[in-house]
Amino acid sequence: MEYHLGTIGYTEYEDGSFRYVIAPNYSVIALLHPPLFQGIPGVNLDLHRKEYVRENRTPVFVSERAPAENREDVRELLDMHGLEYLNRLEWLIRTPTRYSGDNLYVIRAEEADLNAPVFVGDLSGLGARSSQATKALLDMICRGRVIQGEGFSIDDSNRAEYFAILHALYAKEKSFIDKQRQAGIERASAEGKYQGRQRRRLDEIVFADVMERYDAATINAEQAARELGVSRATFFRRSKEFHESGPR
Known part of the structure; x- marks a missing residue:
């Protein structure tokens, strides 16, 4: 599951000053417990503020994940992701590198209206060979979406209850x-027919085109992975390989 824990707004001004605004999504955060989630570094969620503002100060969450201005290879890192200057938040959005200290990362906000309700059918069919439908609902719940269907509605007031059930x-x-699946693998292996999971081959021309647009920040990682038909994690692995030695 990918949990959307909130939004980070960033504004730069002509005089060189800047402003961060962190707005937690408390109804999604409530779905998580240690050790999977241990808070947002530098943000005291116990205060339950609607917004946490940092004027001319880079939030700890961002600074501990992004390169410092005096880093020796900072120019190389910026060129790799098509940045003319160090914007730490933008760098976090573009880089496939993950911080090892926790499971938190940054993605670009979707252009779609995330406040608009998602309309789905009824839930009567769930529980009977419907893992894909259930997973789709869980994904929307974890993204903080309002879901409306026939005779039910999922929002911040009951998000945790529906999440637990689904x-x-x-x-x-x-x-x-x-x-x-495991039983099938064991049978095939016993019969000498199982050769293990094969690495998916990507069209090199299509992959190079996607990587060019991703590096130019015209598409984000989710869109790139969707175009390639792979998971976000697989896209990041292939992206790293691409930058190191070209597509495979």
Whole structure:
């Protein structure tokens, strides 16, 4: 699951001053517990503020993940991601490098209206070979979306309750599917037919085009992964390989 924990707004002014505004999504944060989530560095969530503002100060969350201005290879890092100067937040959005201290990372906000409700059908079919539908609902819940359907509505007031129910259904169904898959692998292996999971081959021309647009920041990692038909994690791995030695 990818949990959208809030938004980070950044404004630069002509006089060189800047302003960060961090707006937590508390109803999504409430879905997480240690050790998976241990807070946002530099932000006291116990205060439950709507916004946390940093005037001319880079938030700890950003500064500990982005390169410093005096870093020796900072120019190389900027060129790699098409940046003319060091904008730490923009660098975090563009880089595939992940901070090792926690599971938090930054993505560019979607252009779609995230405040608009998502309309879906009823939930009567969930729980019977419907892991994909359940996962889709869970994804929207974890993104903080308002979901409306036939006879029900999911919003900040009941997000945790629906998450608990749907997550239990999804975990049960996924466990069943995984056991079936493993049983099939064991049978095929016993018969000498299983050769292991094969690395997916990407069209080099398409991949190079996607990487060019990603490096130029005209598309984000989610859009790039979607165009290539791979997961975000796979895209980041292939992106690293591309920058090191070209597409494979």
